[in-house]
Amino acid sequence: MAVILVAGLAGCATTPRLGGDGNLQVFSGASLPAPKEGDNALASKPYNLGPFDLLVIDVFGMPELSNREVRVDETGMISFPLAGAIKVSGKPARDVEWQLVEALRANHVRNPKVTVQVKEAKSQAFTIEGEVKQPGIYPFSGRVSLLQAMALSKGVTEFAKLDDVVIFRTVGGQKYAALYNLKAIRHGQQPDPEIYANDLVMVGDSSGRKLFKDLVTVTPLLTVPIIILDKLIP
Structure with a gap:
């Protein structure tokens, strides 16, 4: 049946x-x-960084500070050697480069040249x-x-x-x-x-x-x- x-x-x-x-x-x-x-x-406007974005930071002439992947935390902060904690959320990568330059200069790094690239735009x-x-x-x-x-x-x-x-x-x-x-x-x-x-x-x-x-x-x-x-x- x-x-x-x-x-x-x-x-x-x-x-x-x-x-x-x-x-x-x-x-x-x-x-x-x-x-x-x-x-x-x-997509056409400048990209402002946000929480959970993944950055690649290079300091020219300093291999130990180059090709470093840094994740923006949930509060919009990153931490970088010799620069400390930096607020990056809401800012374009170019502004963060200048922030890192100033922070590195304050920690006795002479004439730092910094590049910041966005590897993952999670925000x-x-x-x-x-x-x-x-x-x-x-x-x-x-x-x-x-x-x-x-x-x-x-x-x-x-x-x-x-x-x-x-x-x-x-x-x-x-x-x-x-x-x-x-x-x-x-x-x-x-x-x-x-x-x-x-x-x-x-x-x-x-x-x-x-x-x-x-x-x-x-x-x-x-x-x-x-x-x-x-x-x-x-």
Whole structure:
């Protein structure tokens, strides 16, 4: 005797529920507005250091003080030999170079030449969540498209709904969201949208496919066969 489990799979397809916030403007297949000055999300403006950024500091002519990786702590401070603790949060790397020069001079280092480079910009980042293989917070540097963001997260999972990818963004205090179809973007049918710092990328899932996987997993434990109506899986 076969047991047929449909389990309401026809209604399992998830769709983004974007209308719950009255301050949220929703786009469908359209480009989101780019961040404005003051949104702290523009890649083109000078980058100000922030907590958890990773810096590489070099003092010319002093190997023991060169190629040093220094992490900005949660309070926006760094500690460097012969310079002590320095507040760097909210300042561009060039200003921090001058701070280090002055601190080293005060500790009898003659004519120090210092360079500061940002290796990881953790304080300006975007977030990828949902059905991707490696969700998390990713440092923002340069230009990043949606497909590049998917590559950074090691691609989508087997349960991902390619037509249920939402980018959330705040511009000038207004919340925005737009729905994208990864398959259409890959085939050139839709433009590949640009990602900005502070964006949230959410990849939706197919609940039906998850249920199908779970049922297949438990089948060996049952004494009767299970027939799944696969055509109802979204």
